[in-house]
Amino acid sequence: MTLKINKIQNQLQNYEIDGLLITKKENRQYATGFTGSAGVVLISADQAVFITDFRYVDQAKSQIKDAEIIMHKGNLEKEIAHQVSKLNIQKLGIEENNMTLQQYKNLQKYVQAEMIQVCEIIENIRIIKDTPEIETMKIAANIADEAFHHILTFLKPGISENAVRDELEFFMRKKGATSSSFQIIVASGVRSSLPHGVASNKIIERGDIVTLDFGALYDGYCSDITRTVAIGEPSEEFKKIYNVVREALKRGTEAIKPGETAKSIDDITRDYITEHGYGQYFGHSTGHGLGLEIHEPLRLSQESKVTLQEGMVVTVEPGIYIPNWGGCRIEDDIVITKDGYEVITKSNRELIVIPC
Numbered sequence: 475m476t477l478k479i480n481k482i483q484n485q486l487q488n489y490e491i492d493g494l495l496i497t498k499k500e501n502r503q504y505a506t507g508f509t510g511s512a513g514v515v516l517i518s519a520d521q522a523v524f525i526t527d528f529r530y531v532d533q534a535k536s537q538i539k540d541a542e543i544i545m546h547k548g549n550l551e552k553e554i555a556h557q558v559s560k561l562n563i564q565k566l567g568i569e570e571n572n573m574t575l576q577q578y579k580n581l582q583k584y585v586q587a588e589m590i591q592v593c594e595i596i597e598n599i600r601i602i603k604d605t606p607e608i609e610t611m612k613i614a615a616n617i618a619d620e621a622f623h624h625i626l627t628f629l630k631p632g633i634s635e636n637a638v639r640d641e642l643e644f645f646m647r648k649k650g651a652t653s654s655s656f657q658i659i660v661a662s663g664v665r666s667s668l669p670h671g672v673a674s675n676k677i678i679e680r681g682d683i684v685t686l687d688f689g690a691l692y693d694g695y696c697s698d699i700t701r702t703v704a705i706g707e708p709s710e711e712f713k714k715i716y717n718v719v720r721e722a723l724k725r726g727t728e729a730i731k732p733g734e735t736a737k738s739i740d741d742i743t744r745d746y747i748t749e750h751g752y753g754q755y756f757g758h759s760t761g762h763g764l765g766l767e768i769h770e771p772l773r774l775s776q777e778s779k780v781t782l783q784e785g786m787v788v789t790v791e792p793g794i795y796i797p798n799w800g801g802c803r804i805e806d807d808i809v810i811t812k813d814g815y816e817v818i819t820k821s822n823r824e825l826i827v828i829p830c
Contacts, residue, residue: 476505476506476539476540477604478504478599479505479506479517479522479540479541481599482494482505482595482596482599483517483518483519483520485598485599486517486518486519486567489567489590489592489595490590491565491566491590491592492519492563492564492565492566493516493517493519493558493563493565493566493567493587494515494516494517494566494568494592494595495515495516495554495558495566495567495568495569496516496517496569497568497569497572497573498569498572498596499511500600500766500767501572501596501597501600502515503766504596504599504600504766505522506537506538506541507537507538507539508524508530508534508537508538509533509537509694510526510529510533510534510537511530512527512529512530513525513526513527513530513534514550514554515541516554516557516558516561516563518561518563521542521561522540522541522542523541523542523544523557523561524538524541524542524543524544525544525545525546525550525553525554525557526543526545526546527545527546528547531543531545544557549580549584550580551577551580551581551583551584551585554581554584554585555581555584558585558586563587564587564588565588566585566590567590567595568581568589568590568591568592569592570591570593571591571593572593597770597771598771600765600770601770601771601772601783601786602783602784602785602786603765603785603786603787603809607695608785608787610692610693610695611696611697611764611765611787611807611809611818612818613650613693614651614655614689614690614691614692614693614696614697615697615699615807615819615820617646617649617650617651617690617692617697618646618688618690618698618821619699619820619821620645621642621645621646621649621688621690622686622821623821624645625638626703626828628641629703629705629828630828630830631677631678631682631706631830632677632678633678634673634675634676634677634678635660635661635662635665635673635675635676635678636660636673636674636675638660638673638678638686639658639672639673639688642654642658642686642688646688646690649690650692651692652691652692652693653691654688654689654690654691655688655690655691655696655697655698656689656696656698657672658673658686658687658688659672659673659685659686659687659688659700660672660673660674660684660685660686661673661684661685661801662676662678662679662682662683662684662685662705663676663678663679663682663683663800664798664800666682666683666684666685666702666800666801666802667795667796667797667800667801668795668801669758669793669795669801669803670687671685678705679705680705680706680830681705681706681708682704682706683703683704683705683712683800683801683802684702684705685702685801685803686700686701686702686703687699687700687803687805689768694766695765695766696765696768697764697807697818697819698764698768698789698807699805699807699819699821700791700793700803700804700805701804701805701821701822701823702716702719702801702802702803702804703825703827703828704826704827704828705828705830706827706828706829706830707827708825708827712800712802713825715752715794716802716825717825718746718747718752718794719747719792719793719794719803719804720804720823720824721746722742722743722746722747722792723790723792723804723805723806723823725742725743725746726740726760726774726792727790727808727815727817729742730788730790730808730810730814731782731810731813731814731815732782732783732784732810732812732813733781733782734781734782735778735781735782736772736773736774736775736778736779736780736781736782737774737776737777737778737779739760739761739774739782739790740759740760740761740774740775740776740778741776743756743760743790744756744760744776747792752794755794756792756793756794757795758793759773759774759775759776759778760775760790760791760792761773761774761788761789761790761805762774762788762789763786763787763788764788764789764807765787772786772788774788774789774790782810783810784811784812785809785810786809787807787808787810788807788808788810789805789806789808790806790808791803791805791806792804805819806818806819806823807819
């Protein structure tokens with residue numbers, strides 16, 4: 475069995491189950507390497523099976539090395555029930571939050587084992603990345619960095635936010651990305667006060683501030699970077715805000731190390747922004763976990779109880795957003811190392827002014 479499947483098997487007893495049904499796409503890929511869109515994984519204490527339909531059998535055979543591949547020809551839930559019985563699973567963990575109500579009802583109808591909700595089991599394992607995962611994420615981060623460098627040559631007054639979004643997406647795909655890792659944010663002018671202001675048909679104008687938040691999806695893993703640039707010389711007020719955000723990012727990043735709490739990183743960035751009079755305009759957490767999903771359960775927030783560990787990958791992304799005026803956010807992707815941290819997004823953090 476692969477190391478990842480072994481990690482999952484080693485957790486079964488802790489959740490008082492003797493089998494796990496994986497239905498979530500990202501968890502399925504984590505366990506088996508399968509990147510297709512249909513299939514489930516069933517793991518017992520000593521075996522693993524992958525169940526899919528005719529369309530994905532060949533792909534599964536090429537991607538999955540350590541699970542028996544089963545092709546179902548009719549009702550998927552009936553085949554799952556058959557395999558649960560065959561593996562003598564009495565207590566089956568399920569990802570209830572990642573199936574439809576009808577799927578759940580069908581499982582209840584056909585599966586004889588007791589079903590127990592254990593959505594967090596694989597997510598908790600995924601928080602710590604291994605070396606191959608981190609190397610893949612570095613490639614995704616490098617693609618995003620290259621895209622930012624490219625888009626600086628594209629930005630100018632008279633083009634739409636949508637055009638900038640499309641250029642970023644196209645460029646990242648040319649560099650090897652499967653796609654962008656989430657819906658690209660391009661927020662210009664007063665729209666830059668929208669933390670998640672996805673691209674619109676607004677035309678970028680001279681004097682606008684433009685927030686760019688995007689990332690690459692590469693081999694299933696995400697990068698996530700934000701930079702804010704000025705189209706023409708910005709106001710002194712914006713320069714002040716930019717410097718506050720950049721320093722908050724620097725201080726939060728430099729505090730990252732194993733044993734530090736996620737909450738303390740949020741405290742550092744939030745306190746610095748508050749000390750400079752902008753606390754009310756920083757309304758989201760300082761960062762989040764990153765990996766197969768763009769937002770993984772780890773949060774750098776006031777509510778977090780997590781202690782940072784080697785192998786975690788997080789974003790640090792302080793921002794200031796003033797309604798009807800504009801905003802600024804700067805974000806990096808950071809690997810927690812044995813002795814501290816490594817920033818894997820390398821793009822310039824100085825205020826960039828696009829001449830026009």
